[in-house]
Amino acid sequence: MxxxxxxxxxxxxxxxxxxxxxxxxxxxxxxxxxxxxxxxLQYIKDHLDGSLTFRWSCRMAICGSCGHMVNGVPQLSCHxxxxxxxxxxxxxxxxxxxxxxRDLAIDQNDFLKKLESIKPYIIPxxxxxxxxxxxxxxxxxxxxxxxxxxxxxxLLCYSACPQYGLNSDFIGPGAMAxxxxxxxxxxxxxxxxxxxxxxxxxxxxxxxxxxxxxEVCPKGVNPxxxxxxxxxxxxxxxxxxxxxxxxGGR
Amino acid sequence: xTVRKPYRRSMAGWWRKNPFFVRYMLRELTAPFxxxxxxxxxxxxxxxxxxxxxxxxxxxxxxxxxxxxxHWLLLVAVVYHSVTMWQVMPKAMPPxxxxxRTLPELGVTALGLLATLTVSVMVYAxxxxx
Numbered sequence: 307m308x309x310x311x312x313x314x315x316x317x318x319x320x321x322x323x324x325x326x327x328x329x330x331x332x333x334x335x336x337x338x339x340x341x342x343x344x345x346x347l348q349y350i351k352d353h354l355d356g357s358l359t360f361r362w363s364c365r366m367a368i369c370g371s372c373g374h375m376v377n378g379v380p381q382l383s384c385h386x387x388x389x390x391x392x393x394x395x396x397x398x399x400x401x402x403x404x405x406x407x408r409d410l411a412i413d414q415n416d417f418l419k420k421l422e423s424i425k426p427y428i429i430p431x432x433x434x435x436x437x438x439x440x441x442x443x444x445x446x447x448x449x450x451x452x453x454x455x456x457x458x459x460x461l462l463c464y465s466a467c468p469q470y471g472l473n474s475d476f477i478g479p480g481a482m483a484x485x486x487x488x489x490x491x492x493x494x495x496x497x498x499x500x501x502x503x504x505x506x507x508x509x510x511x512x513x514x515x516x517x518x519x520x521e522v523c524p525k526g527v528n529p530x531x532x533x534x535x536x537x538x539x540x541x542x543x544x545x546x547x548x549x550x551x552x553x554g555g556r
Numbered sequence: 557x558t559v560r561k562p563y564r565r566s567m568a569g570w571w572r573k574n575p576f577f578v579r580y581m582l583r584e585l586t587a588p589f590x591x592x593x594x595x596x597x598x599x600x601x602x603x604x605x606x607x608x609x610x611x612x613x614x615x616x617x618x619x620x621x622x623x624x625x626x627h628w629l630l631l632v633a634v635v636y637h638s639v640t641m642w643q644v645m646p647k648a649m650p651p652x653x654x655x656x657r658t659l660p661e662l663g664v665t666a667l668g669l670l671a672t673l674t675v676s677v678m679v680y681a682x683x684x685x686x
Contacts, residue, residue, distance in 0.1 A: 322559045322560065322562075323559040323561075327563065328565070378574060403567075405562035405563060405564045406563040407560070413562050468567070468577065471567050471570065514584070515647065515648060516576075517580070518580075520647055528647060530644075531647045534649070535649070538650075
């Protein structure tokens with residue numbers, strides 16, 4: 307028989323048709339040693355309160371759907387275990403810095419628009435026909451962008467970024483990491499199209515290097531590094547605009 | 557019918573809620589202390605240009621107990637600022653390659669702190685014994 311203990315889970319609830327503002331609701335959740343915070347939420351939904359709303363899909367830190375604030379820290383709830391909080395309680399809230407739609411579900415639209423704006427795909431210098439073969443790349447060239455391509459769009463970095471919270475016009479860590487992933491790819495020639503986003507006030511220059519985005523990333527991406535490397539690229543782009551016709555995107 | 561009424565939570569007191577943000581705010585708060593110390597040194601340079609008497613007067617002012625106390629405060633602030641800035645340095649620069657391998661973040665921080673310490677000791681030795 308699986309040994310279970312009982313932990314108190316506090317969940318932020320908000321039903322727009324009924325609530326003027328969110329409030330915490332407490333549940334007693336029995337858990338086994340291997341149960342994640344996500345499984346705790348699923349237990350609540352299946353056995354205690356079917357009206358609880360939250361997003362999830364893969365249950366194994368791949369899809370990036372189940373990001374929540376767990377005891378004030380942005381975490382993938384499938385990647386966070388109830389045993390680590392016992393005998394204390396676990397407080398699960400929606401990700402910080404986003405509008406709450408219902409319970410733990412936040413409005414992702416702002417990020418999705420930003421993601422689209424950075425053109426997150428390879429823009430080749432010329433369109434080669436398939437018959438001419440693949441674009442070759444050396445391990446060193448791959449190394450330049452590989453970690454940034456591991457981003458799963460989970461938005462933990464946005465809820466770790468106070469600058470994004472204070473001004474949501476800021477492009478933010480995740481979109482910037484993905485922008486850099488394509489700009490740093492040797493097969494890509496779309497840099498000039500993306501530099502206006504980097505150079506803007508709400509591009510890299512809204513970042514004050516808090517650095518918490520890189521600490522909370524569940525995939526080992528270093529978004530703060532992408533943003534800050536591009537401060538250098540942006541400055542270079544500005545000075546280059548005086549001497550060449552390329553760069554200088556505003 | 558689904559009601560759409562997105563709720564935006566306040567950020568009041570955000571930096572007090574996470575020790576990481578407290579350390580960040582302290583790092584930013586100690587930046588003016590670095591500037592103050594730079595101004596003190598620049599004033600010394602101006603006084604030096606004005607002649608020996610002016611420089612001696614500036615130097616004497618530095619030995620005042622209030623000045624000593626301020627300098628202790630500045631030292632603590634500048635040390636905190638240096639350490640925390642070197643801690644975020646690996647996030648601010650392109651990866652450092654040594655013999656084809658990327659230097660780990662801790663290595664960059666350690667190198668920076670070592671450089672700061674070395675220069676500080678050299679400057680101290682220069683002032684103390686020359």
